Amino acid sequence: KNQVEQSPQSLIILEGKNCTLQCNYTVSPFSNLRWYKQDTGRGPVSLTIMTFSENTKSNGRYTATLDADTKQSSLHITASQLSDSASYICVVSHNTNAGKSTFGDGTTLTVKP
């Protein structure tokens, strides 16, 4: 069983609308949780990084939240744009082994005009 589960698997929204992507993890203890954006055929690009003591982190129209007690994170995208169409990946780094990271399978977001 994957230690990082993302939902939904895919999502279609209209341009200008908001959306929220979910990430549940069982990795424990963890060092940090990251959200990445990956365009088709390209390398992932970092959006936010949070440690267990942080509750929220913003990067422009992207806001990530973290609840370390329930082991849940979310990525909220505000006023979506066509260029937001991509895969969004949640990654958890292990605290006992800083070199290891576990990736979620990603949520594929499609923004339509």
Add this chain to the structure above:
Amino acid sequence: EAQVTQNPRYLITVTGKKLTVTCSQNMNHEYMSWYRQDPGLGLRQIYYSMNVEVTDKGDVPEGYKVSRKEKRNFPLILESPSPNQTSLYFCASRIPATGVDNEQFFGPGTRLTVL
């Protein structure tokens, strides 16, 4: 420009023919890592290196080798490639190896096909 480069970007080869995918970063990063990405499976870690001459297995190391003789380079070696190693490969780096603001930078990817 700060970046992670990979070569080749595309490669078609045959079973059993040894190959090396190079990875280089110009950011003086201590940490480097290799991942493979397959449809429906997401990114999986193959090997990582916390610093020069220090390498460790990730989640899917079988069939791969790596070396870290210098900080900037982290080649991925397939001694005897098999069709199940057909995948999209990404190299990544970050500094410091541990810490809070250690954004990880990914290379552009290498699409490998093993016939």
